[in-house]
Amino acid sequence: MTQDLSRRSLLKLAAVAPLAGGIAGTANASSKPRGVVENTPAAARVRIQQKNFPNVPLISHEGKQVNFYDDLIKGKVVTINFFYAKCDEICPLVSANLAKVQKILGDQVGRNIFMYSISLKPEEDNLDAIRAYRESWHAGPGWTFFTGQPSDIEKIRKGIGFTYPEPAIDRDKTQHIGNVRYGNEPLMLWAACPGVAHAPWIAESFTWMMHPETNRVQKS
Amino acid sequence: MYFNVFGEKVSRKRYKEMQNAAKNRRELIAAGLTSRRDLFKMGLLTAGGMLVAKSGLSARALPGQQSTTIPPSGSNQNCLPGNQAASPPTTPFVVPLNVMPTPAQTPVGSLVNGQGIITAPTICPNTAAGEVRAACHQAPELNPTMFPFPPPRVYQMRQMQTQVSQSPSYGLQTVWGFNDGTHGTLSPGPTYSANYGIPQMTRNINALPPLPEVGGFGMPSVTTHLHNAHNPSESDGNPCDFYGIGNFADQYYPNVLAGFSSTNPPNGDINEALSTLWYHDHRVDFTSQNTYKGLFGFYCLFNQFDTGNEATGFHLPSFPQFDIQLAFADKVYDDTGTLQFDLFTLDGIIGDKFLVNGQIQPFFNVEPRRYRFRLLDTGPSRFYSFFLTDLTNPTANNPFWVIANDGNLLPNPVEVTTVRIGPAERVDVIIDFSQYKGKTIYLENRLVQFNGQGPIPPNNFPVANANQNPQVECPDTLGNGTILSDIAPSGGIGTALLLQFNVSSKAVHDGSVDPRTNPTFYQLPSTNVPPRIVRTFKFDRLNGQWSVNGQFMDCNDFRFTVSQNSSEQWVLTNLTGDWTHPIHIHLEEHQILTRNGLPPTLAVEHARKDVVQVHPNERVQIFFRFRDWVGKYPIHCHNVVHEDHAMMALWHIVPNGGDNINVP
Numbered sequence: 090m091t092q093d094l095s096r097r098s099l100l101k102l103a104a105v106a107p108l109a110g111g112i113a114g115t116a117n118a119s120s121k122p123r124g125v126v127e128n129t130p131a132a133a134r135v136r137i138q139q140k141n142f143p144n145v146p147l148i149s150h151e152g153k154q155v156n157f158y159d160d161l162i163k164g165k166v167v168t169i170n171f172f173y174a175k176c177d178e179i180c181p182l183v184s185a186n187l188a189k190v191q192k193i194l195g196d197q198v199g200r201n202i203f204m205y206s207i208s209l210k211p212e213e214d215n216l217d218a219i220r221a222y223r224e225s226w227h228a229g230p231g232w233t234f235f236t237g238q239p240s241d242i243e244k245i246r247k248g249i250g251f252t253y254p255e256p257a258i259d260r261d262k263t264q265h266i267g268n269v270r271y272g273n274e275p276l277m278l279w280a281a282c283p284g285v286a287h288a289p290w291i292a293e294s295f296t297w298m299m300h301p302e303t304n305r306v307q308k309s
Numbered sequence: 310m311y312f313n314v315f316g317e318k319v320s321r322k323r324y325k326e327m328q329n330a331a332k333n334r335r336e337l338i339a340a341g342l343t344s345r346r347d348l349f350k351m352g353l354l355t356a357g358g359m360l361v362a363k364s365g366l367s368a369r370a371l372p373g374q375q376s377t378t379i380p381p382s383g384s385n386q387n388c389l390p391g392n393q394a395a396s397p398p399t400t401p402f403v404v405p406l407n408v409m410p411t412p413a414q415t416p417v418g419s420l421v422n423g424q425g426i427i428t429a430p431t432i433c434p435n436t437a438a439g440e441v442r443a444a445c446h447q448a449p450e451l452n453p454t455m456f457p458f459p460p461p462r463v464y465q466m467r468q469m470q471t472q473v474s475q476s477p478s479y480g481l482q483t484v485w486g487f488n489d490g491t492h493g494t495l496s497p498g499p500t501y502s503a504n505y506g507i508p509q510m511t512r513n514i515n516a517l518p519p520l521p522e523v524g525g526f527g528m529p530s531v532t533t534h535l536h537n538a539h540n541p542s543e544s545d546g547n548p549c550d551f552y553g554i555g556n557f558a559d560q561y562y563p564n565v566l567a568g569f570s571s572t573n574p575p576n577g578d579i580n581e582a583l584s585t586l587w588y589h590d591h592r593v594d595f596t597s598q599n600t601y602k603g604l605f606g607f608y609c610l611f612n613q614f615d616t617g618n619e620a621t622g623f624h625l626p627s628f629p630q631f632d633i634q635l636a637f638a639d640k641v642y643d644d645t646g647t648l649q650f651d652l653f654t655l656d657g658i659i660g661d662k663f664l665v666n667g668q669i670q671p672f673f674n675v676e677p678r679r680y681r682f683r684l685l686d687t688g689p690s691r692f693y694s695f696f697l698t699d700l701t702n703p704t705a706n707n708p709f710w711v712i713a714n715d716g717n718l719l720p721n722p723v724e725v726t727t728v729r730i731g732p733a734e735r736v737d738v739i740i741d742f743s744q745y746k747g748k749t750i751y752l753e754n755r756l757v758q759f760n761g762q763g764p765i766p767p768n769n770f771p772v773a774n775a776n777q778n779p780q781v782e783c784p785d786t787l788g789n790g791t792i793l794s795d796i797a798p799s800g801g802i803g804t805a806l807l808l809q810f811n812v813s814s815k816a817v818h819d820g821s822v823d824p825r826t827n828p829t830f831y832q833l834p835s836t837n838v839p840p841r842i843v844r845t846f847k848f849d850r851l852n853g854q855w856s857v858n859g860q861f862m863d864c865n866d867f868r869f870t871v872s873q874n875s876s877e878q879w880v881l882t883n884l885t886g887d888w889t890h891p892i893h894i895h896l897e898e899h900q901i902l903t904r905n906g907l908p909p910t911l912a913v914e915h916a917r918k919d920v921v922q923v924h925p926n927e928r929v930q931i932f933f934r935f936r937d938w939v940g941k942y943p944i945h946c947h948n949v950v951h952e953d954h955a956m957m958a959l960w961h962i963v964p965n966g967g968d969n970i971n972v973p
Contacts, residue, residue: 251853278520
């Protein structure tokens, strides 16, 4: 959204803008009544949706337009990661790993759990590019690849917390977060694991979202 | 060829990341960005020139949901990362401090399983009755005389959900706590009063409600770690042994000194005595949520010297009247005053409300005499520098004494005006209130921290006089707002009064030892032992993934094997730029040999520890022994958000069989 601006002009704009933001923010925060605590599960679920899952449009590798929250997240167990077709460092490692994870989970993928990979460079990843990328990993049904508007995908990335506190690193897509977010939306269960962790362990972590009652002991 | 600051070869990509980080820091300074506000806004503009939320610092805010609430003066609001909305104001110091009771014992014949059916404890796991434990109890199998089964003291803790008040300014909050059958469901849980030589057992039952009644965060799947205990692996509360609702684990705590069956038979080395331990949930990937939700408590361990009675032994202030446990936590609340947890951060969670023993900014009425306080940082991610503040003379740095580091008594008390701890660290301090008769004084945190990176790195984040800018997010209520280092002046930006002490004016008897007389406690065990092996652990961030030696947590993967009863030297190296990582290793305490090649400069670091802060670009050498027990244990970052994102490695101890892996 601001790639055409130089860093210097960004800094200049930053210096003049606080007033507008300050006024808007103050009005917003002080007008809410307090005393009624909305700590019901239903209220918590809505808050998570509002804060973390923007309902922005995406295009799937099948050419279908979907809305992120309504069609991909709501009511489902999901995994979310980012890639771009020409990424030659972290993405191939994560994608190869997720292909192994899909094999381990078998036909649960697409029925009980849905895997999503979203392009971080939608401006260069058109439908053909994400289709070809998906095929190169022999992704099976239930593992869907998406592209969309750059600003919408930024909202998703920030919403699910795949950001760095250091702005320079956050802007550098070659260093993008290699984690995989996994969760169960209706149960409000969310976590993340490194996309380059061992595939069997990633698969085991994902199954907790379908079976949170799992018992486990590790023999040494 | 590219090298890092340690002269080690790194990839071109890694070098680029290091260069970028350095360039970014220089740029901030060169651009004259001197207020926090500018820093937070930097580079985050919409096409229309409007500011958007600085989500790079926190995932809580989505673009467009900016909030720049200005906390009212005197509300003691703290600074939050980015433009995350501040918690609603609270009135401080109107509720008394929660002092947790000691738990009631449960007769062995009354122990039940998760379904309420009487279930006697067994040495090997009673899987049929719903017990989830990795192995048979080592202690009674090793020495049934020393470690009888069942042991003399037995407790039953049902981990349950409850509603509590954390501030009279907010409504009730949904938390998780421990129910001993007598005191209700408490968070923090009851404080165990344990004794060396008297083994005990806790049956931990998962009686949490099913999802989604949990209400937004928390995984009702648990494993309870007793932090710092010299415990056999199957009772340690390992992150990889966890169980769902309706199941339980019997955890046998031998309360025995390290060395009892190895270097110092038959009773162990008195210089390895522990005193302030804590228990907390350790469920892999969900520890941050479950501890934030309340699953933690204290475990105080006494012996013939540290007796809990000021008339005997070391004459430390008597437990429980003058020996008080203080668990610190920072939290965030939404605009309705409901407790929030950011499920979507990878960096760490920083709250703007400070709780002591489960309540925001309580007060505590004290007598004008000496008290022992056991200070614990429960995290998730904040570090503290504690000061004793008298608001009638805020520039004075008032002295107190540190007597224990991570619950291990120092050789002698150390007089300080401040002490710093990070997540999971403890310090025991002696405060003498006799000089404050009739006054009100405060325990204050003056350490500035704005995100999960750790204390604000000196000079990298210059903050100008906040009064020059009326739009500051964190108004300066007392000082002039200048932050030249990570420690701010009393009342400055980023500081917080944590606990108010109201000192009675009536003189009372004090039978406790005066630290000015320089009493001697234990000696530090010798580190002059050749290590069997030197192992190096590099803590790093690879594409945003928290790693140990380039690898990630996997419960199925034992990364290395330690030989039982051997000693090792570990080198902990922090390659993550400006981040500080509090690294915790289970089973025994270590001693810090060097930091970047030099012995520790702080007197309080000449101690046995179980968490070590590894600062940016630091290389810390530590000395270790692994005695008496076998089985699996972890090493991990105790910024629990990093821990939950795989900054952990599993290793194990076997008899006569250590490997020679130098970089596990």
